[in-house]
Amino acid sequence: MVCFGKETMELRRESLNTFCVFWDFETGGWSTEGVATTQRNENFIQCSSSHLTSFAVLVGSESGSENEEEALSYISYIGCGISITCLILTITTILLLKNKVFDGIQDFVHFNLSLSLTLGLITFVSGIEAANNTDVGCAIVAVILHYTFLAAFCWMLCEGAFLLTRFYLVLYEGFFLNWKFYTALGWGLPVPVVAISFGAAHRYYGSDQTCWLSEDDGTI
Incomplete structure (x- = not known):
């Protein structure tokens, strides 16, 4: 198990979501398989992964009600x-x-x-x-x-x-x-x-x- 963290800008908007992901070269897109968000606050995000590859934290807004x-x-x-x-x-x-x-x-x-x-x-x-x-x-x-x-x-x-x-x-x-x-x-x-x-x-x-x-x- 590999753990890593990332300092971020303040994410105080309730409508924002963060995702720990990695780049899947087979599908040519981001994937969350084997990657999980273990800790999150306004300034820091921590992720854990069961494999090594290119990681990123994606930030996106939730869909409308x-x-x-x-x-x-x-x-x-x-x-x-x-x-x-x-x-x-x-x-x-x-x-x-x-x-x-x-x-x-x-x-x-x-x-x-x-x-x-x-x-x-x-x-x-x-x-x-x-x-x-x-x-x-x-x-x-x-x-x-x-x-x-x-x-x-x-x-x-x-x-x-x-x-x-x-x-x-x-x-x-x-x-x-x-x-x-x-x-x-x-x-x-x-x-x-x-x-x-x-x-x-x-x-x-x-x-x-x-x-x-x-x-x-x-x-x-």
């Missing part, structure tokens, strides 16, 4: 609800006024950007916490979220390409000011990205807590 997590959950749902409402109003406005106010391609790009964000947020609100249901359903939700939010980024890219073409690449307007080009870029580009990711790491689509990409093995 159930009331705090519930409050954050309500805030998230309310924020998403407001965003979905505004996006639906945007889509409705574009459809009603597309022949009166808006330019054709610009109108088309705005519409699809709003649509991709709306689909993503609706899926998020309705399925992000469906991890307690079937693994297949959770994986489907994660795939839809991955695709719709990637599509939203791609439609933002389309916005930039449209503006670049309008003001700088005037000679190429015939190619870039084409709804087929933007459709392929906005809705088509995310398809191979999601397909390759899901094919290579499908087991990491969904976790025990949420229906989103897992942080294991660099999936996200």
Whole structure:
């Protein structure tokens, strides 16, 4: 048995936890196996270990209480609800006024950007916490979220390409000011990205807590 200690800064916050750990070269991360905290006060931490390796003391805050997590959950749902409402109003406005106010391609790009964000947020609100249901359903939700939010980024890219073409690449307007080009870029580009990711790491689509990409093995 090996004992060692470490003087620390004052740790008077009740929400702070300290952990005696060692670096596990096999897993590539910190581990508490064979290491225990034997003594702790405001200025000193003592650990004991059954083996020799690289040791450290990690300091972290405790997770929030159930009331705090519930409050954050309500805030998230309310924020998403407001965003979905505004996006639906945007889509409705574009459809009603597309022949009166808006330019054709610009109108088309705005519409699809709003649509991709709306689909993503609706899926998020309705399925992000469906991890307690079937693994297949959770994986489907994660795939839809991955695709719709990637599509939203791609439609933002389309916005930039449209503006670049309008003001700088005037000679190429015939190619870039084409709804087929933007459709392929906005809705088509995310398809191979999601397909390759899901094919290579499908087991990491969904976790025990949420229906989103897992942080294991660099999936996200």
